[in-house]
Amino acid sequence: MIRIEKLTKTFDTFQAVDHMSFEVPQGAFLVLVGPSGCGKSTMLRMLAGLELPSGGTVQFGDDTVSDGDKGWMIDPAKRNTGLVFQSYALWPHMTVAGNVDWPLKVAGMSKPDRQARVSEVLAMLGIEALAARYPNEISGGQQQRVAIARMIAPRPAILLFDEPLSNLDAKLRVEMRTELLRVHRATGATSVYVTHDQVEAMTMASHVAVLNGGKIEQFGTPEELVRDPATAFVATFVGTPPANLVPVSMLPEQHAKGLRADALAMYRPENITSSAEASANSMAFEFAEASPVAGRTMLTGTQGPLRVTAVVDNAPRLQIGDMVHFGLPETPAAMFAPNGERLS
Ligand SMILES: Nc1ncnc2c1ncn2[C@@H]1O[C@H](COP(=O)(O)OP(=O)(O)OP(=O)(O)O)[C@@H](O)[C@H]1O
Numbered sequence: 001m002i003r004i005e006k007l008t009k010t011f012d013t014f015q016a017v018d019h020m021s022f023e024v025p026q027g028a029f030l031v032l033v034g035p036s037g038c039g040k041s042t043m044l045r046m047l048a049g050l051e052l053p054s055g056g057t058v059q060f061g062d063d064t065v066s067d068g069d070k071g072w073m074i075d076p077a078k079r080n081t082g083l084v085f086q087s088y089a090l091w092p093h094m095t096v097a098g099n100v101d102w103p104l105k106v107a108g109m110s111k112p113d114r115q116a117r118v119s120e121v122l123a124m125l126g127i128e129a130l131a132a133r134y135p136n137e138i139s140g141g142q143q144q145r146v147a148i149a150r151m152i153a154p155r156p157a158i159l160l161f162d163e164p165l166s167n168l169d170a171k172l173r174v175e176m177r178t179e180l181l182r183v184h185r186a187t188g189a190t191s192v193y194v195t196h197d198q199v200e201a202m203t204m205a206s207h208v209a210v211l212n213g214g215k216i217e218q219f220g221t222p223e224e225l226v227r228d229p230a231t232a233f234v235a236t237f238v239g240t241p242p243a244n245l246v247p248v249s250m251l252p253e254q255h256a257k258g259l260r261a262d263a264l265a266m267y268r269p270e271n272i273t274s275s276a277e278a279s280a281n282s283m284a285f286e287f288a289e290a291s292p293v294a295g296r297t298m299l300t301g302t303q304g305p306l307r308v309t310a311v312v313d314n315a316p317r318l319q320i321g322d323m324v325h326f327g328l329p330e331t332p333a334a335m336f337a338p339n340g341e342r343l344s
């Protein structure tokens with residue numbers, strides 16, 4: 001349904017998006033996730049037709065909608081896409097119903113059809129009761145629902161979201177994730193969702209593209225990324241909590257045996273044990289923080305710049321300044337080269 005090939009965007013000499021390629025089927029919920037400045041919004045703007053690629057192509061179904069190599073693209077209004085930003089400006093002088101009605105009017109839909117469709121989408125988002133209110137008379141979360149209702153009203157085939165929930169409080173954000181997925185399913189659309197929050201990505205996505213420095217570090221399902229991270233960046237970016245990377249040079253002798261001396265060894269938090277006492281094969285860390293998670297304890301220790309997090313059943317009682325000893329499994333879950341490339 002959406003296929004991008006070698007998509008590139010250069011601002012002056014800076015490559016914001018650097019030869020990205022992937023494809024997702026109809027109905028996919030693709031999440032683009034990565035740190036600030038990695039090119040997520042630029043990518044989404046190229047999908048929306050708001051930004052002409054410097055190279056590469058965007059295809060929706062069988063249609064090429066942007067061709068950076070030839071330097072042309074189809075108008076945003078002719079792409080059958082809907083777009084919601086973080087700062088979803090509703091039209092302040094129009095009611096909720098008026099806001100949702102506007103794109104239908106622009107599309108030339110008849111009045112009775114528009115009325116029916118407005119009622120339908122307001123009901124889908126649970127905001128029928130707000131139809132006659134103005135944007136300044138409803139809450140931030142309600143405004144967000146109106147923005148989504150307005151986006152889906154004209155039945156776009158592709159829904160584009162740029163950090164749409166980041167203005168909401170934590171609880172509402174979690175509720176709205178479910179809500180958005182429900183809307184996505186109900187419309188049958190293909191969605192592309194941008195966030196810097198890996199938890200949001202991992203909970204919502206059917207497909208994830210992890211971006212870093214304008215490049216795709218890995219493309220896959222949330223399960224694949226956690227089970228089989230392709231790079232050191234992905235290993236430490238996804239998962240709750242993410243995996244730990246320990247330089248082989250810092251490992252206890254027994255553990256380092258047979259491993260490449262300059263490599264990074266990956267250990268999953270759930271496979272590390274903790275103790276207040278040192279043992280032959282444990283590593284000593286300064287206790288940094290502990291928090292309860294689902295009946296277990298998430299425990300973080302530091303050794304210089306190295307931070308290691310374990311999720312354990314029986315955590316020793318620790319205070320700042322105490323030492324904690326982590327027992328690592330004999331074999332690391334993965335190995336990475338110093339440049340982040342996966343070795344094994
Ligand atoms: N119009 C522009 N001119 C020059 N540089 C730009 C322009 N738009 C974006 N950039 C640069 O391209 C890079 C990617 O920007 P982009 O907005 O895509 O990042 P992002 O991943 O969405 O980040 P954030 O999570 O902070 O929103 C950044 O370094 C940004 O400064």
Ligand SMILES: [Mg+2]
Pocket residue numbers: 040041042
């Ligand atoms: Mg952005």
